[in-house]
Amino acid sequence: xxxxxxxxxxxxxxxxxxxxxxxxxxxxxxxxxxxxxxxxxxxxxxxxxxxxxxxxxxxxxxxxxxxxxxxxxxxxxxxxxxxxxxxxxxxxxxxxxxxxxxxxxxxxxxxxxxxxxxxxxxxxxxxxxxxxxxxxxxxxxxxxxxxxxxxxxxxxxxxxxxxxxxxxxxxxxxxxxxxxxxxxxxxxxxxxxxxxxxxxxxxxxxxxxxxxxxxxxxxxxxxxxxxxxxxxxxxxxxxxxxxxxxxxxxxxxxxxxxxxxxxxxxxxxxxxxxxxxxxxxxxxxxxxxxxxxxxxxxxxxxxxxxxxxxxxxxxxxxxxxxxxxxxxxxxxxxxxxxxxxxxxxxxxxxxxxxxxxxxxxxxxxxxxxxxxxxxxxxxxxxxxxxxxxxxxxxxxxxxxxxxxxxxxxxxxxxxxxxxxxxxxxxxxxxxxxxxxxxxxxxxxxxxxxxxxxxxxxxxxxxxxxxxxxxxxxxxxxxxxxxxxxxxxxxxxxxxxxxxxxxxxxxxxxxxxxxxxxxxxxxxxxxxxxxxxxxxxxxxxxxxxxxxxxxxxxxxxxxxxxxxxxxxxxxxxxxxxxxxxxxxxxxxxxxxxxxxxxxxxxxxxxxxxxxxxxxxxxxxxxxxxxxxxxxxxxxxxxxxxxxxxxxxxxxxxxxxxxxxxxxxxxxxxxxxxxxxxxxxxxxxxxxxxxxxxxxxxxxxxxxxxxxxxxxxxxxxxxxxxxxxxxxxxxxxxxxxxxxxxxxxxxxxxxxxxxxxxxxxxxxxxxxxxxxxxxxxxxxxxxxxxxxxxxxxxxxxxxxxxxxxxxxxxxxxxxxxxxxxxxxxxxxx
Numbered sequence: 001x002x003x004x005x006x007x008x009x010x011x012x013x014x015x016x017x018x019x020x021x022x023x024x025x026x027x028x029x030x031x032x033x034x035x036x037x038x039x040x041x042x043x044x045x046x047x048x049x050x051x052x053x054x055x056x057x058x059x060x061x062x063x064x065x066x067x068x069x070x071x072x073x074x075x076x077x078x079x080x081x082x083x084x085x086x087x088x089x090x091x092x093x094x095x096x097x098x099x100x101x102x103x104x105x106x107x108x109x110x111x112x113x114x115x116x117x118x119x120x121x122x123x124x125x126x127x128x129x130x131x132x133x134x135x136x137x138x139x140x141x142x143x144x145x146x147x148x149x150x151x152x153x154x155x156x157x158x159x160x161x162x163x164x165x166x167x168x169x170x171x172x173x174x175x176x177x178x179x180x181x182x183x184x185x186x187x188x189x190x191x192x193x194x195x196x197x198x199x200x201x202x203x204x205x206x207x208x209x210x211x212x213x214x215x216x217x218x219x220x221x222x223x224x225x226x227x228x229x230x231x232x233x234x235x236x237x238x239x240x241x242x243x244x245x246x247x248x249x250x251x252x253x254x255x256x257x258x259x260x261x262x263x264x265x266x267x268x269x270x271x272x273x274x275x276x277x278x279x280x281x282x283x284x285x286x287x288x289x290x291x292x293x294x295x296x297x298x299x300x301x302x303x304x305x306x307x308x309x310x311x312x313x314x315x316x317x318x319x320x321x322x323x324x325x326x327x328x329x330x331x332x333x334x335x336x337x338x339x340x341x342x343x344x345x346x347x348x349x350x351x352x353x354x355x356x357x358x359x360x361x362x363x364x365x366x367x368x369x370x371x372x373x374x375x376x377x378x379x380x381x382x383x384x385x386x387x388x389x390x391x392x393x394x395x396x397x398x399x400x401x402x403x404x405x406x407x408x409x410x411x412x413x414x415x416x417x418x419x420x421x422x423x424x425x426x427x428x429x430x431x432x433x434x435x436x437x438x439x440x441x442x443x444x445x446x447x448x449x450x451x452x453x454x455x456x457x458x459x460x461x462x463x464x465x466x467x468x469x470x471x472x473x474x475x476x477x478x479x480x481x482x483x484x485x486x487x488x489x490x491x492x493x494x495x496x497x498x499x500x501x502x503x504x505x506x507x508x509x510x511x512x513x514x515x516x517x518x519x520x521x522x523x524x525x526x527x528x529x530x531x532x533x534x535x536x537x538x539x540x541x542x543x544x545x546x547x548x549x550x551x552x553x554x555x556x557x558x559x560x561x562x563x564x565x566x567x568x569x570x571x572x573x574x575x576x577x578x579x580x581x582x583x584x585x586x587x588x589x590x591x592x593x594x595x596x597x598x599x600x601x602x603x604x605x606x607x608x609x610x611x612x613x614x615x616x617x618x619x620x621x622x623x624x625x626x627x628x629x630x631x632x633x634x635x636x637x638x639x640x641x642x643x644x645x646x647x648x649x650x651x652x653x654x655x656x657x658x659x660x661x662x663x664x665x666x667x668x669x670x671x672x673x674x675x676x677x678x679x680x681x682x683x684x685x686x687x688x689x690x691x692x693x694x695x696x697x698x699x700x701x702x703x704x705x706x707x708x709x710x711x712x713x714x715x716x717x718x719x720x721x722x723x724x725x726x727x728x729x730x731x732x733x734x735x736x737x738x739x740x741x742x743x744x745x746x747x748x749x750x751x752x753x754x755x756x757x758x759x760x761x762x763x764x765x766x767x768x769x770x771x772x773x774x775x776x777x778x779x780x781x782x783x784x785x786x787x788x789x790x791x792x793x794x795x796x797x798x799x800x801x802x803x804x805x806x807x808x809x810x811x812x813x814x815x816x817x818x819x820x821x822x823x824x825x826x827x
Contacts, residue, residue: 005038006287010246012042013049024050041291048294075146077106077154088122093157096142104141105158105220109151122151128222129155131194131710136187138207138220158218160209164277167321174323176215177278178359180208182352183217185271189348191222192264193714198222199262201270202249203277247290247298248283249273252339256299265341268351272336272344279329280310281319284337303339328358331366349721353686360683471496471504475511486515486527493534505538529558529566536573540580548577564601568594572611575618584622591615609639613649616656623815625660632657646684648691651677655695662698667706674699690731693722697735704742712742712751730772733759737779749787756780760796774800778816785823794824 012031024046032039072079077094083105084091094106109122129140142154161169163184167177184206191198198205198219205221247255251269254262276284284307290298307313310333311325332354338344345351354364471492489512496505509531516528536551552574559566571594578587595611612635619627632653636644644650654677661670674695681692696718703711716739723732736759743752759780777800784793801817 005035009038009042009045013045044292048292074106074108074150074152075144077104077152079106094154096154103157104154105138105156107153107155119151122153126153128196129153131196132191132222134187134190136183136217136219137190138218155220156218158207158209158220160207160218162203163206163208163217163274164203166208166215167278168281168319171322174321174326175359177321178355180215180217181271181275181278182355184219184274185348185352185355187217187219188267188271189352191219192267192348193717194710196222197262197264198267198270199254200246200249201267201274202246203274206274248285248287250302251341252299252302253341255302256296263341264347265344268336268344268348269341271348271351272333275329275336276307276310276313276333279321279325279333280314281317281321282313284308284313306339307334307337309334326358328364328367332358332364335366349687352682353688356683356686468496468501468504471501471508475504475507482515486512489515490527490530490534493531493538496538502538502542505534509535509538525558526562526566529555529562529570532558533569533573536577540573540577543580545577545580549574552577564598564603565607567601568598568603568607568611572614575614579618579621584618588615588618588622588624591618605638605640609635609647610649612638613653616653620656620660623663625663628656628660632660645680648684651680651684652691654680655698658695658702659698662702662705665705667702671699671702671706674702688722688725690722690727693718693727693735697738701738701742701745704745707746709746709748712739712746712748715739715742716755733776734772737776737783740780740783744783744786752783752787753789756783760792770803774803775813778804778813778820781820782816785820790824793820797821797824 012028025043028042028046029039032042074092074094076098077092077096080093080095080103082090083093089107089109092106092108094104096102096104109119126140126143133139138156138158140153140155143152145151160166163180166172167180170176172180188198188201200221201219206217206219208215208217210216249270251262251266254266254269273283276282285302285305289301289305293301309325309330311327311330314320314325332351335354336344336351345354350365354366357364489508493505493508493512496502496508512527512531516524516531532551532555536548536555539545539547539551552570556567556570556574559570572591575587575590575594578584578590591611591614595608595615598608598611612631616628616631616635619625619631635653636650639647639650654673658670658674658677661667661673677695678692678699681689681695685691697715700711700715700718704715715735719732719735719739722735723729736755740752740755740759743749743755759776777796781793781796781800784790784796797817797820801814801821804813804817
């Protein structure tokens with residue numbers, strides 16, 4: 001339950017800011033005369049706060065404290081009751097009568113001063129709220145000033161409880177609390193992305209309401225927020241020596257006005273306190289620690305203390321929830337609460353990513369990624385021992401390659417059990433089961449290694465080095481059992497393609513093929529087919545198209561005796577090769593024929609969906625956007641409804657569909673689909689994965705096309721973060737032309753030219769392969785034409801178009817060349 005005496009104390013200290021210094025003692029005494037102990041404590045704290053500069057200089061009231069209460073209306077709003085009071089305003093439940101009828105939270109400025117400082121702070125809150133449009137932030141609805149000079153803000157009314165009270169009242173389980181915390185983090189991240197720091201995050205500013213039966217968290221009260229990058233001429237929300245925020249949720253740097261300005265990590269600290277309270281029922285530190293201490297003493301104390309963590313605090317809390325605090329969440333919370341902000345999460349996005357990892361059962365960044373921990377998390381994600389007949393296989397992961405021991409063990413036990421029963425048919429069954437077990441372990445191995453791909457950022461990226469090291473060790477000392485050696489070699493080879501270790505991939509496939517050459521057992525052709533595909537993909541990644549073609553042809557030959565799944569896969573990869581060779585129309589026709597045949601032959605749904613995803617990419621590359629939407633809807637209908645929200649193929653197609661809707665100027669549809677696609681990609685990959693950046697870029701492009709002038713800034717900030725994370729430079733460069741176009745869309749030609757110039761510098765330096773440079777040049781030429789830099793545009797077109805016409809004769813880029821040349825020479 002809430003400690004109402006402490007809340008009353010805090011409220012009094014907030015309200016006293018607006019009282020002239022000479023009247024403060026009298027005012028506090030009158031307000032708290034019914035509680036002598038609380039009165040003494042409040043007087044002591046107020047005097048210490050004034051002495052240390054926490055309380056602002058005294059101001060005079062232009063209205064009596066309760067002036068608004070004597071009125072039945074403020075402007076066009078009928079007052080229904082007082083919701084709360086703050087240091088500078090009263091908040092009322094109010095009803096708007098026109099032009100529409102609705103209830104709002106009406107914040108009315110109660111005090112002012114000769115210099116208008118509180119009015120400026122109030123106006124600053126209005127300006128901040130006008131930047132924010134998010135489901136989990138209470139929206140600004142109206143702002144104005146009455147005829148008698150009262151200033152007000154009308155904000156979305158949130159009928160709900162503070163997040164901690166809601167969780168306690170409804171006895172929420174851990175999953176429900178994590179969902180609410182994620183919603184709050186989304187809101188705060190939205191504010192940060194738009195340059196707004198909240199500075200007063202606490203449960204009473206995170207209200208939970210029900211919308212269509214679902215709990216929705218809303219962040220409110222940006223009254224002490226500030227801009228991370230103040231605009232020229234902006235008025236500061238604080239003055240020297242002033243501390244804004246709420247004791248108990250305040251970071252060390254925020255508590256001390258002499259320390260550097262608070263930044264996004266200060267909000268991370270406050271979120272950590274709230275999360276601690278959600279997990280343990282109490283805050284990290286008892287209020288008694290701060291009693292009778294000045295702001296500098298409190299700051300010093302916070303910088304010297306390390307919280308025990310919610311797991312330890314929960315053991316002695318009478319309000320602890322009915323669940324144990326997982327070790328990962330304990331580590332996440334303590335990372336938020338690091339006294340040194342450099343040791344905290346760099347921002348709310350990184351905090352959300354770690355929470356998302358925990359919810360997916362993956363290792364978290366806040367916890368040291370030792371091998372034992374990574375192995376346990378893998379087992380938890382893929383739990384479910386394999387049972388077959390009278391034997392079972394338990395896969396124990398202590399490292400990655402140790403999986404091969406379990407593979408060997410599975411086949412050995414299967415055959416031994418069969419021999420003991422002298423049952424030949426059962427022997428074949430068990431041997432086949434063992435092979436299936438081997439395949440399952442290999443799939444899991446590939447999944448673990450895939451976590452270290454260059455585009456899978458965060459702590460798991462270190463697995464790349466581990467995977468390469470393990471592959472090298474495998475080649476030096478491969479397992480003795482041939483089938484185990486071949487299957488694990490193939491799994492490692494697949495991961496080496498992801499890591500661009502193509503020579504290592506070929507050596508691993510050589511090991512596999514040495515085994516498979518003499519293997520005449522059932523299923524050997526299927527393994528040989530996989531090796532041929534892997535060789536083709538490695539050659540494709542190295543742009544050795546002739547080698548890739550030969551390998552895919554071999555795979556197609558092997559597929560003739562296998563089944564419709566293998567025939568479809570081999571054919572689709574040949575279509576991908578046609579795409580690389582710029583025969584885009586032929587590639588689309590081949591895909592359509594293969595999918596039709598595979599349907600007739602009864603191919604598995606997952607491979608049909610995968611092939612349709614390849615078709616959608618081909619249609620998009622040709623600019624056939626209506627067909628993209630048609631094929632995309634067919635794919636979604638075919639996908640497994642229980643898993644399609646987590647299916648990478650489906651999510652990639654949804655991204656292409658949102659982009660197609662954008663290009664067809666169907667912006668409301670595009671925005672809805674992009675928002676949903678971002679949510680799904682963030683949940684599957686994490687927000688910093690390259691596959692999550694792509695829909696986010698499309699989303700910002702949609703916003704820019706809709707006239708949002710801040711959208712390009714937000715996307716440029718995302719690109720800068722991706723660059724800091726080490727995403728491939730060619731991918732970063734590919735986003736710049738669209739960024740320049742976004743600046744053009746919102747009329748910011750100088751910013752468009754700035755971005756265009758940077759791309760041109762890359763072209764001059766010849767950093768990328770020719771077709772990539774041609775693509776970038778074509779996009780920037782369009783920007784130059786719009787900005788009427790015709791000479792620069794013609795130079796870029798003359799550079800790009802001959803190569804595009806030669807290598808991509810039937811592509812949308814060739815058609816774009818002709819269109820842009822026409823625009824240069826109208827008529």
